[in-house]
Amino acid sequence: MSEGDRIDAIEEPPARQPTIYDVARVAGVSHQTVSRLLKGDQGIKPANRERVLQALETLDYRPNLTARSLATRRSHRVAVLTQELGQVGPGKVVQGAAEEARLHGFVLDIITLDVGDRSNVEQGIRTVNQQDVAGILALASTDGLRAAFDRADFRIPVLMGGEGDEATGGPPLQVSTVAIPELVDHLVALGHRDIVHIAGPKKWVAARNRAFAFSNALKHHGLRLTRTVYGDWSAASGYEAVRSLPARARFTAVCAANDQMALGAMLALQERGLGVPTDVSVTGIDDIPEAAYLVPPLTTVRMNSEEQGHVAFRNLLAQINGETPTPIMVEGRVILRKSTAPPALR
Amino acid sequence: MSEGDRIDAIEEPPARQPTIYDVARVAGVSHQTVSRLLKGDQGIKPANRERVLQALETLDYRPNLTARSLATRRSHRVAVLTQELGQVGPGKVVQGAAEEARLHGFVLDIITLDVGDRSNVEQGIRTVNQQDVAGILALASTDGLRAAFDRADFRIPVLMGGEGDEATGGPPLQVSTVAIPELVDHLVALGHRDIVHIAGPKKWVAARNRAFAFSNALKHHGLRLTRTVYGDWSAASGYEAVRSLPARARFTAVCAANDQMALGAMLALQERGLGVPTDVSVTGIDDIPEAAYLVPPLTTVRMNSEEQGHVAFRNLLAQINGETPTPIMVEGRVILRKSTAPPALR
DNA sequence: CGGTGGATTGTTACCGGTAACGAAATGGGC
DNA sequence: GCCCATTTCGTTACCGGTAACAATCCACCG
Numbered sequence: 001m002s003e004g005d006r007i008d009a010i011e012e013p014p015a016r017q018p019t020i021y022d023v024a025r026v027a028g029v030s031h032q033t034v035s036r037l038l039k040g041d042q043g044i045k046p047a048n049r050e051r052v053l054q055a056l057e058t059l060d061y062r063p064n065l066t067a068r069s070l071a072t073r074r075s076h077r078v079a080v081l082t083q084e085l086g087q088v089g090p091g092k093v094v095q096g097a098a099e100e101a102r103l104h105g106f107v108l109d110i111i112t113l114d115v116g117d118r119s120n121v122e123q124g125i126r127t128v129n130q131q132d133v134a135g136i137l138a139l140a141s142t143d144g145l146r147a148a149f150d151r152a153d154f155r156i157p158v159l160m161g162g163e164g165d166e167a168t169g170g171p172p173l174q175v176s177t178v179a180i181p182e183l184v185d186h187l188v189a190l191g192h193r194d195i196v197h198i199a200g201p202k203k204w205v206a207a208r209n210r211a212f213a214f215s216n217a218l219k220h221h222g223l224r225l226t227r228t229v230y231g232d233w234s235a236a237s238g239y240e241a242v243r244s245l246p247a248r249a250r251f252t253a254v255c256a257a258n259d260q261m262a263l264g265a266m267l268a269l270q271e272r273g274l275g276v277p278t279d280v281s282v283t284g285i286d287d288i289p290e291a292a293y294l295v296p297p298l299t300t301v302r303m304n305s306e307e308q309g310h311v312a313f314r315n316l317l318a319q320i321n322g323e324t325p326t327p328i329m330v331e332g333r334v335i336l337r338k339s340t341a342p343p344a345l346r
Numbered sequence: 347m348s349e350g351d352r353i354d355a356i357e358e359p360p361a362r363q364p365t366i367y368d369v370a371r372v373a374g375v376s377h378q379t380v381s382r383l384l385k386g387d388q389g390i391k392p393a394n395r396e397r398v399l400q401a402l403e404t405l406d407y408r409p410n411l412t413a414r415s416l417a418t419r420r421s422h423r424v425a426v427l428t429q430e431l432g433q434v435g436p437g438k439v440v441q442g443a444a445e446e447a448r449l450h451g452f453v454l455d456i457i458t459l460d461v462g463d464r465s466n467v468e469q470g471i472r473t474v475n476q477q478d479v480a481g482i483l484a485l486a487s488t489d490g491l492r493a494a495f496d497r498a499d500f501r502i503p504v505l506m507g508g509e510g511d512e513a514t515g516g517p518p519l520q521v522s523t524v525a526i527p528e529l530v531d532h533l534v535a536l537g538h539r540d541i542v543h544i545a546g547p548k549k550w551v552a553a554r555n556r557a558f559a560f561s562n563a564l565k566h567h568g569l570r571l572t573r574t575v576y577g578d579w580s581a582a583s584g585y586e587a588v589r590s591l592p593a594r595a596r597f598t599a600v601c602a603a604n605d606q607m608a609l610g611a612m613l614a615l616q617e618r619g620l621g622v623p624t625d626v627s628v629t630g631i632d633d634i635p636e637a638a639y640l641v642p643p644l645t646t647v648r649m650n651s652e653e654q655g656h657v658a659f660r661n662l663l664a665q666i667n668g669e670t671p672t673p674i675m676v677e678g679r680v681i682l683r684k685s686t687a688p689p690a691l692r
Numbered sequence: 693c694g695g696t697g698g699a700t701t702g703t704t705a706c707c708g709g710t711a712a713c714g715a716a717a718t719g720g721g722c
Numbered sequence: 723g724c725c726c727a728t729t730t731c732g733t734t735a736c737c738g739g740t741a742a743c744a745a746t747c748c749a750c751c752g
Contacts, residue, residue, distance in 0.1 A: 363708095365707090365708055365709080366708070366709070367708080367709095377708090377709085378710085378711095381709070381710065381711095384709095385710085409708090409709080410707085410708050410709065411709095412707090412708080412709090413707070413708035413709035413710090414708080414709055414710075415709090416707090416708080416709070416710090417708075417709045417710040417711080418709085418710065418711095
């Protein structure tokens, strides 16, 4: 045995991952047979299949994805363009997309950009162009980004945002704003008639969709938004939005297009001496984890951002594979908390 | 010319990215010369260099990173293990790391895991093991994860968390808790003597560090924490933490280990009839974007998470390249807002 | 029992780079 | 002008897979 050991020691190849050639040698077949089995081909004799499987097992073989990519000339990398990851929504969407990507053997190349800054956007696009990516997931769907993409003229599949443009009748919806009517029903049922909407930036598709959904839902009750103010999704902008309202403005509810703005709005309202919900009801959208613990806990719409990420990636993958993506609705759900109540009598 | 045109048209290769061979042909040199120039070698005659540069330009050459990876046998992929991305802190850290990664031609493979769930962690590690990654960035630094990593016995560089373990005298700090003493000074100067700490989970290195920093800072004033309660970083747990305090408990300040828990704590305090900051002062850590717009705006410590991500990746890269990483401090900064005030007289 | 055709399997080339080494060109000293 | 040490450049092999095609096997038929 000591002899054998010595030979083993000498023959011991440099520690390195086993390849299909190693597997083939051990199994006594050609590397191609191994490759075929790995690919899931059927035409392999049971005896051989068994031996290859065995060899795969004993060598603890793991495919070299780099080599595979090179040979197939297919990249398994997808660029994700997103706004600040520090935000809850985008963060969750990316998380969902990342999970889905890994499931399909892809990696995400995350590129965050400041959507407002045109040169920053161009820079991001240039970066993407230099990588070899199989597709692009643009999670921050704004007009500016769309325009930049049009200019860039990518040859690879691009999936813009998670939402179709309801307001302008764009491509089919992937993310539904279906819960917003429900939220409006709730407010109207409570007795609210004068509702202010704090919308996201006009250039954001999601902002337009949400604003559209609100005014549409109100229309069903024969009402309309008393006023729409525009923010930039941040708590700061929600705060400023309320402060920008004239002191004489009459309204009993404020519906913000996301929770952060709702949060800022609540602070501004309270600074103005208006109690939430006693004087004014406030609602958000997204249901960030903190929403339940704000003062008061916020009525909002849970958006299931993670699922959005999954869906978005799957759709992109379908495009990459030359299939036509099937638009899938991701439903929202109204979460009632204490920031909404019947308006004060007056 | 028309003859030439026709030939051109016929010879037109299938649309595909130019390779170094194409560049070499156009420049009239061997592909190796191109490769050398690309690598930054010096020994190339100016005339040739010029022609290659020219060819590179006209063909709009872009290196195929896959082929390069295969040839060099070096992966340019780094796995990032992180807690929920939906949280602000982790999200920003990942964002910073992603930026730094791209700068060095790397991509991040983001794997989110539930640190508390052991099987989930093992699963994540198995996933990593199947990929060929150059290194691992474990941003969620817990004892459980460390143990799992020890068991996994990776052959590749691993960078655990962004913080060294101050409390147990671990490896050198990369992220400083240096601002916490300042925060404590502030509270003590206001007159607070009875301070409750809502800590993160004991198994988190960051939680230990922060708790340690608080008690240490108090020691300098001859004081100690009146009480420490443990949460799980979530707003919900901050809320429960305060509710778990006995009704007769005497304290004038609550310092949470992050902003979310501070937020939950504020709600619970107010439900208990205690005003913030009139009866009890509250502080957080992280300075999430919402902190300034809570009711009341939260005094906290800004942690510069994005920079943390940059530093973490750079250090990992150093390890990958066989260098010894230099621990770099990322400093925090106290942000004073309205949630802290002198304690009520009694 | 030879022929035939589909099922299996093996051989060779290729993906687009880098590494190693040898060949050619250059330049300086005598 | 010749020789030799350096530069500079080109050739060939290789990374670990997949693709295309050729070769072999085998069962079944006439």
